[in-house]
Amino acid sequence: MAEARILVLDDDELLRTVIAERLDRQGHEVMAAGSLAEARGLVAQAAPDVAFLDIKLPDGEGTELLRELVETTDAAVIMMTAHATVQSAVAALKLGARDFLEKPFSLDRLDSRVAAALEVTALRREVRALREQHGPGGDIVGSSAAMQEVLDLVERIAPGKGVVAHLIHRLSPRADGPFVNVTCSALAETVMESELFGHEKGAFTDARTTKRGLVELADGGTLFLDEIGEVSTRIQSKLLRFIEEKAFRRVGGTRDLSVNARLVAATNRDLEEEVESGDFRADLYYRLRVVPIVIPPLRERPEDIPDLAKHFVETFNAEFGKRVRRIAPETLDLLRRFPWPGNVRELRNVIERSVLLSNGDVLGPDMLPPEVRGDAAGPRPMLELGPDGLDIEELERQLLEEALRRAGGNRTEAGRLLGLSRHQIRNRLNKYGVDE
Numbered sequence: 134m135a136e137a138r139i140l141v142l143d144d145d146e147l148l149r150t151v152i153a154e155r156l157d158r159q160g161h162e163v164m165a166a167g168s169l170a171e172a173r174g175l176v177a178q179a180a181p182d183v184a185f186l187d188i189k190l191p192d193g194e195g196t197e198l199l200r201e202l203v204e205t206t207d208a209a210v211i212m213m214t215a216h217a218t219v220q221s222a223v224a225a226l227k228l229g230a231r232d233f234l235e236k237p238f239s240l241d242r243l244d245s246r247v248a249a250a251l252e253v254t255a256l257r258r259e260v261r262a263l264r265e266q267h268g269p270g271g272d273i274v275g276s277s278a279a280m281q282e283v284l285d286l287v288e289r290i291a292p293g294k295g296v297v298a299h300l301i302h303r304l305s306p307r308a309d310g311p312f313v314n315v316t317c318s319a320l321a322e323t324v325m326e327s328e329l330f331g332h333e334k335g336a337f338t339d340a341r342t343t344k345r346g347l348v349e350l351a352d353g354g355t356l357f358l359d360e361i362g363e364v365s366t367r368i369q370s371k372l373l374r375f376i377e378e379k380a381f382r383r384v385g386g387t388r389d390l391s392v393n394a395r396l397v398a399a400t401n402r403d404l405e406e407e408v409e410s411g412d413f414r415a416d417l418y419y420r421l422r423v424v425p426i427v428i429p430p431l432r433e434r435p436e437d438i439p440d441l442a443k444h445f446v447e448t449f450n451a452e453f454g455k456r457v458r459r460i461a462p463e464t465l466d467l468l469r470r471f472p473w474p475g476n477v478r479e480l481r482n483v484i485e486r487s488v489l490l491s492n493g494d495v496l497g498p499d500m501l502p503p504e505v506r507g508d509a510a511g512p513r514p515m516l517e518l519g520p521d522g523l524d525i526e527e528l529e530r531q532l533l534e535e536a537l538r539r540a541g542g543n544r545t546e547a548g549r550l551l552g553l554s555r556h557q558i559r560n561r562l563n564k565y566g567v568d569e
Contacts, residue, residue: 141156142186144167144190168192182251184198208254209251211231212233310352311352314357325365337385348375356397362402369417376421431477488500530565
């Protein structure tokens with residue numbers, strides 16, 4: 134019985150034959166076509182699991198069939214061309230292609246693409262089955278239309294940030310495997326490679342024993358890379374190899390290791406902008422962006438604030454042994470009006486503080502911090518122009534320090550608070566010698 138049904142569309146008969154014979158020897162059922170019309174006829178008879186499509190064809194472009202396959206099948210599509218450009222690669226990936234192969238390519242590379250593509254197809258089919266078994270996501274709190282769209286998408290891709298990533302893991306066949314959460318911003322670049330991929334004994338001065346990395350620990354489960362935008366380009370290249378080949382080496386190692394882990398990545402940065410600025414690899418971005426989920430910021434869904442606040446109250450009642458039974462209406466009004474620059478994490482911190490300070494069963498507005506209450510006694514305006522003027526550079530340095538303090542040392546979040554890209558905030562931190 135064939136492992137998979139694979140469509141090969143290329144007008145080069147020799148290349149088409151070579152690819153078909155390679156796949157046939159591996160037990161796959163091959164559907165070979167030399168034109169769009171022929172390929173459409175084959176697809177009408179049976180939908181492929183994986184499709185390799187040439188871009189330039191006698192009767193059109195492979196991207197036309199790409200669109201059709203993305204809309205009507207679960208097939209993972211890989212584009213092939215001898216005329217590769219960054220623009221054509223990005224265009225195909227944006228249309229839904231899983232990957233991009235530039236001719237000529239080795240048969241080993243073909244094999245690795247097939248293996249990765251079959252995983253994507255299996256994931257999409259797994260989702261449809263799981264969606265029939267599970268209702269909207271238990272641990273995710275929110276009733277707004279925006280969050281319901283997120284929940285619907287999570288249901289369709291599950292079998293994220295934080296809770297969403299946990300939900301994807303829990304609804305998948307990997308639920309019995311490990312869930313390894315890696316906050317990339319919390320790892321210094323000097324130790325990140327060792328933490329992710331492990332190291333061999335003697336690889337560096339303090340490497341007294343062999344250490345398995347977080348990637349290895351996620352074998353059979355899910356590896357969640359939170360704040361992926363904080364990873365340096367050097368580590369990005371190693372992650373790219375891991376995604377493409379499912380292989381890596383420990384620091385100081387001489388042999389390849391492999392694991393079977395599902396990768397979920399999250400960021401609060403606009404990675405497309407990071408790609409354009411050169412801070413994030415385009416090839417890694419598009420390999421991570423198989424099924425993107427955009428979680429709306431809290432300021433865009435104030436209707437979710439009461440549900441979230443009540444959820445956090447219950448959480449911290451249990452943690453601190455408190456008995457807060459309800460949130461006063463005026464407290465909820467203040468919570469709804471606050472812009473929450475720190476998003477759900479900031480709301481969680483505010484409720485944690487408020488529950489901890491409360492003595493009764495009602496969470497009143499007096500338990501909220503001054504900036505949320507909007508008190509005149511709250512923090513003074515950051516900018517006060519005195520009679521002698523001000524030092525712009527000193528003001529900028531203070532703003533950097535304040536943003537880092539509010540973001541808990543997270544450069545990405547500090548940059549968001551100041552409207553700066555990661556590249557811009559890194560330059561300013563270096564300029565002023567600000568410690569994180």
